[in-house]
Amino acid sequence: MALEFFNTLSRRAEVFTPLDLEGRTVRMYTCGPTVYNHAHIGNFRAYLFEDLLQRHLEARGYHVLRVMNLTDVDDKTIRDSRKAGRPLADFTQVYKQAFFEDIATLRIRPALHYPAATEDRYIQRMIQMIAQLENQGAAYKAEDGSVYFRLSHFPRYGQLAHLNLEDLRPSGRIRNDEYEKESVGDFALWKAWDENDGDVAWDSPWGRGRPGWHIECSAMATELLGPELDIHCGGVDNIFPHHEAEIAQSECCTGRTFVRYWLHCAHLMVDGQKMSKSLGNFYTLRDLTGRGYTGREVRYALITVNYRLPCNFTLAGLDAARTALARLDQWTARLTEYAGNTAPEPTPLSAASDRFLDLLDDDLNISAALGCLFDLVRDSNKAMDSGALSRGQAASLLQAWTRINQVLAFEPYAQEIPAEIAALVEQRAKARASKDWALSDQLRDKIHALGWSLKDTKDGQKLMPAQ
Ligand code: AMP
Ligand code: ZN
Secondary structure, three states, X not given: OOOEEEEOOOOEEEEOOOOEOOOOEEEEEEOOOEOOOOOEHHHHHHHHHHHHHHHHHHHOXXXXXXXXXXXXXXXXXXXXXXXXXXXXXXXXXXXXHHHHHHXXXXXXXXXXXXOEOOOHHHHHHHHHHHHHHHHHOOEEEOOOOOEEEOHHHOOOOOOOOOOOHHHHOOOOOOOHHHOOOOOOOOEEEEEEOOHHXXXXXXXXXXXXXXXXXXXXXXXXXXXXXXXXXXXXXXXXXXXXXXXXXXXXXXXXXXXXXXXXXXXXXXXXEEOOEEOOOOOOOOOEHHHHHHOOOOHHHXXXXXXXXXXXXXXXXXXXXXXXXXXXXHHHHHHHHHHHHHHOOOOOOOOHHHHHXXXXXXXXXXXXXXXXXXXXXXXXXXXXXXXXXXXXXXXXHHHHHHHHHHHHHHXXXXXXXXXXXXXXXXXXXXXXXXXXXXXXXXXXXXXXXXXXXXXXEEXXXXXEEEEEEOO
């Protein structure tokens, strides 16, 4: 089947064709973290879905230009930096750094750009866009000194979220004089400085102030990727009002269709509720690595449920991820040993990598794709048990695995080996070099006791987590 994605805008699956069909370049924008705290693993579910999307597009021969913004100025970053008594830039820097460490732990492929809203280039672009909107009559300065987008100027507002604009108009029960804005649905483009902002402010044609959150993304996306994007992603909570506002601002400024495919992932849930900072029901990645889980185990647990379905998070789910990964590790280790240095020889079993990618073509149907992978593991293990698999066929299955793993990134990493174990392996290598077999055996037992299995091969010691 052709590559298809469910487009939030049309509410149906659509065949994917990027604007640059010939060059196979895909322009993709993904809303990033607000850097006032450590991101929680609900946020990382969204970023991992985007990583799976990017990797699958790459497996299909596309060149993905991905941008992820960092929201480093908004109500929350200002509030918490003041609470901490630190300048905004210093305060957010800590969480930017932590974010980059976390995405590396989760093996999320880095974006091409991580623009931060406070960078001068983007502040200037935001001001320029707001001025343009004001000139067109799509924005107005209210009595409080802030500038608002005039919803009535953009009749398509509400299309992405499938909302009726009338529902957003002030009803009889709301006293208009309680609002500075012309209509309660209008949203802020530029917020006039107030004392809660402390020293966070930029000069603008409307006086000192700071940008609204929505214009930040429109400015950074169009500045770096141009007026038309192929794909824009986020969690479902971003659909309204954030992405709706991005469409209105961007399309009024550029006169072009802002985004062709809108993809949104469902929430990571805890006991039936969205995992969120405000509910306090969250884990950070660091909470989980502190409990001994590795980045790839968290990656596995968060990626295995299809992105449009809610995923319930439990520690038992992480244990299941550990078991599944150990099964894959054992399978690849066995294939490697079985294949030796033999040249690959075709086998019908290696068609599984084509099937795996075909299943992902169907709106990233990862659960079916993993089902296909584990069928391959079972069938090829059986074939090795009975001797029905040739050494060359095992080598060909390893090639199929490499192809699949480019999308999954599930292979064990050397750096995930705890320092204590690595030191023991190193000591054992020395013991073996000096033919101290007694010490070598002692060290191997110690490594086993700590939950790792060790095999001596002609290429040296092969370490793996024990089952
Ligand atoms: P925020 O830092 O709140 O702006 O969120 C950053 C990204 O994480 C956005 O794309 C959100 O939609 C997404 N997100 C937040 N909470 C969750 C959750 N529980 N499950 C999945 N995605 C989430
Ligand atoms: Zn955004």
